[in-house]
Amino acid sequence: MSDTASTRATRNTPDHRPLVGAPELLPSLAPLLTEWVPRQRWFAGKGRLLTGFTLLSATELLPCTDPGAPGLLLLLVRAQQSAPPSRTPVGGDCYQLLLGVHPALSPQLAPAVIGRPGGGPLHGRTVYDALLDNRLCALLLERLRVPGRLGALRFCREPDADIPSGLPGRPIAVEQSNSSIVYGDSFILKVFRRIEPGVNPDLELPRALADAKCARVPAPAAWYEAAAAGEGGEATTLGVLQPFLAGSADGWQLALNALAVRADFTGSARALGHATAEVHTALAQTLPTTELRRPQLEVIAAQMHERLDATARAVPVLQPYRARLRTAFDALAATGHDGRSWAAQRIHGDLHLGQTLRSADEGRWSLIDFEGEPARPLAERRRPQPAVRDVAAMLRSFDYAARSGPAGGDPWALEWARRTRDAFCRGYAEAGGLDPRSVPELMRAYETDKAVYEVLYEARHRPDWLSVPMAAIRRLAAGDEPAVGAEGPGPARAAGSDDGRG
Ligand SMILES: Nc1ncnc2c1ncn2[C@@H]1O[C@H](COP(=O)(O)OP(=O)(O)O)[C@@H](O)[C@H]1O
Numbered sequence: 001m002s003d004t005a006s007t008r009a010t011r012n013t014p015d016h017r018p019l020v021g022a023p024e025l026l027p028s029l030a031p032l033l034t035e036w037v038p039r040q041r042w043f044a045g046k047g048r049l050l051t052g053f054t055l056l057s058a059t060e061l062l063p064c065t066d067p068g069a070p071g072l073l074l075l076l077v078r079a080q081q082s083a084p085p086s087r088t089p090v091g092g093d094c095y096q097l098l099l100g101v102h103p104a105l106s107p108q109l110a111p112a113v114i115g116r117p118g119g120g121p122l123h124g125r126t127v128y129d130a131l132l133d134n135r136l137c138a139l140l141l142e143r144l145r146v147p148g149r150l151g152a153l154r155f156c157r158e159p160d161a162d163i164p165s166g167l168p169g170r171p172i173a174v175e176q177s178n179s180s181i182v183y184g185d186s187f188i189l190k191v192f193r194r195i196e197p198g199v200n201p202d203l204e205l206p207r208a209l210a211d212a213k214c215a216r217v218p219a220p221a222a223w224y225e226a227a228a229a230g231e232g233g234e235a236t237t238l239g240v241l242q243p244f245l246a247g248s249a250d251g252w253q254l255a256l257n258a259l260a261v262r263a264d265f266t267g268s269a270r271a272l273g274h275a276t277a278e279v280h281t282a283l284a285q286t287l288p289t290t291e292l293r294r295p296q297l298e299v300i301a302a303q304m305h306e307r308l309d310a311t312a313r314a315v316p317v318l319q320p321y322r323a324r325l326r327t328a329f330d331a332l333a334a335t336g337h338d339g340r341s342w343a344a345q346r347i348h349g350d351l352h353l354g355q356t357l358r359s360a361d362e363g364r365w366s367l368i369d370f371e372g373e374p375a376r377p378l379a380e381r382r383r384p385q386p387a388v389r390d391v392a393a394m395l396r397s398f399d400y401a402a403r404s405g406p407a408g409g410d411p412w413a414l415e416w417a418r419r420t421r422d423a424f425c426r427g428y429a430e431a432g433g434l435d436p437r438s439v440p441e442l443m444r445a446y447e448t449d450k451a452v453y454e455v456l457y458e459a460r461h462r463p464d465w466l467s468v469p470m471a472a473i474r475r476l477a478a479g480d481e482p483a484v485g486a487e488g489p490g491p492a493r494a495a496g497s498d499d500g501r502g
C-alpha cells in the first residue's frame, strides 16, 4: 500500500462529486481520530503513543458532499506511532475506518460519536462509528450485493450466492479483533481493521475449503477489497460476508458451561478433533504444501527464540523462564539435525475454542476465523506450517478454559483439561490427522511458542488474564508435564454426559 495524500473515489453518477477539499480531510479529522482509535478494541498499537495518520485512500460509499445529508466514508490510514517494535511494517500499521457523517445525529447514536471536525470539508458535521448505525450497515450490504468498482474499492460476490436485499444489520456484541455485523441472522460481515496488502487468509482459506466441498467452514458469499497500489502489487482484503450460523454456540462458552457443572467434555473435544482433522486434510489437498527440513526448522526455531526474547523484554515476568523455555525450540531444531523432516501446509493459525461453533440442531462443529494470529505479518500467516501447530493451540485453549472458568484451575478442572486434551488428540488422529502424541518435539515447541504469544497478547489486551498463560509457562519451563500423554486415556469418568455429536 503506497501512501497517497488523498486517493478519492469517483462514481459515474452525474449527481456525485468527490469529497470537496480532500487535502484538508485528514488534518481536520486527525485530532478526533487520534483520540478515538486507541480506545478501540481492534487497535493493535496499544502501549505506544499514536501521533497521527497518513491517508492512503478515502472513498465515499455514500456521498459526503451535501452538508445537509448523511454520508459514509471509508478511510484507509496508516498510523504514526512512537518507537515501533520490529514487527511493525515501515511507517506503521494500516487500518480501515468506516465513518458516518451526519448534520444532526439522532440521540440513539450518541455512543457512536467520534466528534465534530473544527475545519475541513466535514466542518460542523458529526463524524461517528458507521458500524453502529443500522442504516449505514444496510448500505454496506447493498454494495456487497452488487459486484463492481467504487473508486479504489472492488466489491465481489460468488456467482451463486443468494444475498437478499434489505436485511437489517446489527453489530455483534462479543470481544473481537475486528468488527462484525450480523444481517438478519442470515449473514455476518467481518470488517478487517488492521490491514495489509494481500488476500486475507480468512477469505483465501474458506474459499479454498468451499471449492474442496469441505462443509466445516462457512463459505464466503461476498467480499470487498482495495485495489493494488501499483503494478505487481496485491489487492487488500477489507471485508468478508459469510453465512451466519444462527443458534450455534461457541466452543469456549460450551466448555465453560461444562466446567460450571463439572461435566465431561471429552465427547465434544473428540468431535472437534475430527472437525479439525477434516479441515486440515482439505487444506492440504487444495493449497500448497511443503516439507520442512533442517534449514527451515532452524529458521522456525530461531523465530521462536526471537519472539520469546521480544516478549520477555515487553513482559519482564517472563524473564526467569527464558533459558528453560529455549530448550523446547532447540529440540525442534535438533529434529532437523537428526535428518527428520515434517510436512507443512496451510493451517488455521489461531485455533482456539472461541473459533469453533457447534450447531444447535445436529451438534455439528464448524471452524471460523482463519485470519491467523492478528499480530503476525500477513506473509508469515500465509506460509505452510505443521498442522500440529493448530492442535497445540487448541490444547492451550482447554487449559485456558480450565484455569479461567468457574472451576478456576482447581485440581478437578486441571484433570478435566488433561482428559479433554487427550480426547481432542484422539479424535484428530482418528479422522486422519497425524497423531499429535507421536510428535512430542513439535507439540512442545508449538505449545511453548503459543504460550509466549499469549503472554504478550494478555499483557497488551487483558492484563487480568496474564496469570493463565503464565501458569503454562511455568509448567513448560519445568518440563515435568507433557501437553498430552504418550497414550490416549480410557473413557472419561466425569459427571454429566457428552455424546460429542458432530
Ligand atoms: N459464521 C458465523 N456464524 C455465527 N457466528 C459467527 C460466525 N462468524 C463469526 N461469528 C461470531 O463472531 C465472533 C467474532 O468472529 P471472528 O471471526 O472470530 O472475529 P475476530 O477475528 O474479529 O475475532 C465469533 O466469536 C462468533 O461468536
Ligand SMILES: O=P(O)(O)O[C@H]1O[C@H](CO)[C@@H](O[C@H]2O[C@H](CO)[C@@H](O)[C@H](O)[C@H]2O)[C@H](O)[C@H]1O
Residues within 6 Å of the ligand: 175, 176, 177, 178, 252, 350, 352, 353, 354, 369, 372, 373, 374, 393, 396, 397, 398, 400, 401, 454, 457
Ligand atoms: O479470536 P481472535 O482472533 O481475536 O484471537 C485473539 O484473541 C483471543 C481471545 O479472545 C486469544 O485467545 C486466548 O484466549 C482464549 C480465551 O479467551 C483462549 O481460548 C485461547 O486459547 C487463548 O489463546 C487469541 O490468542 C488471540 O489471537
